Amino acid sequence: MHLFQKHFCVIAMSMWAVSAAYAGPLVEPTLHIKPEGGSGRVALTLDACGGRTDTRILSALVENVIPATIFVTGIWLKRNAAAVEIMRAHPDLFELENHGGRHVPAVDTPRKIYGIRAAGSPAAVLAEVESGAAALAGTGEPAPKWFRGATAEYSPSAIAMIRKLGYKIAGFSINGDGGSLLGAKETTRRVAAAKDGDVIIAHINQPTHAAGEGVVQGLLALKAKGFTFVRLNDVDNFGNDGTTD
Template structure:
């Protein structure tokens, strides 16, 4: 059976609109970096907890656990999150032995130039916009902490090659991860707890500390408790040698 030209045109237009409505995915040459602790010593598991604070608030469930149990972590914070969470920044600054504060950008814009959006988030779109995002976050952190950040992790943790090269040329270590604990705070608590508790020695774990209304935070707390009970050793990124790969 053949379609009339008007009907065929309508079908093609509908198909195009459905495709356009789908969330963009990274191009095959865009990069999500892996990062591990290089050559962790034998014995208890050694893991690095890293948290993104993109926007929103602070998950006190996670923060209280870290402070009360003296568990170190590296936090990647955006300028916009810092502006909304001054009290939490004061808490972090009061515990420099626990918290390493690093650059998650100015406005949580992915450092990607070759697609317009990723996972529903508008990308930088140009190297100039990537530079603005990186510099804005760095300036805010230096003003708050008194020292420049060493590490950068962009929104979505995916980079176009040109953006990645530029960020590294500016002197940053770019923070990937080896274990995604909560998939943007979207997973159920039980799943998150299981993922974290199963971490291997040398893992760099990524989770989110800015979604207090999501069940994932409870899973982060439970997973960390299980790791601690097993004798795991927690480190900040600056405490260890790391190894990055694509």
């Protein structure tokens, strides 16, 4: 191997090592609400990433008077004006919060999470958060207080930056629908297994997926047990990794 080639390989390996060390592990925060006791209460959070609206879920929430915190992207808002109007017509049930402008993971180093390319830099994370807030403002909604990034995974430095912007970061304690990829039976089981103080994450943007039916059935099972449903802004909550303190 020529001397130049050796030097090039050493430099390339050094750059890779620095990049890998800088990237570091990601954080998937948890979130709980203050337990109530008695029959218990849970917070339902639904992500509206892109695509359309699962009217099975939306109709069930309205008909059964189940409050929810909806994390919306700018992409979803543009495509789902009718659903947004339904949510805005029921301010006692729905609060809309920031899921980003383009559904880009809030990770400030270049990588992919579940096949989705991360923001990749602090400036790109900032743009994702701010564009999501701007999209919500365009609907006439109040300024969001919460942020949840695509994939719900973050770099620690991105968490710190988002917190400095004034947002709480919405983790969860129960993954209800496995990113909307689970079947109806398993989704029902997971949602119905919620306990007092849990925060459920599921999706309201996949109307063709079986998981949507499971979300509905799981929520109705919880309601039948006497659980109360609350929105994140209406209760005390606590997350790890500096996401809410």
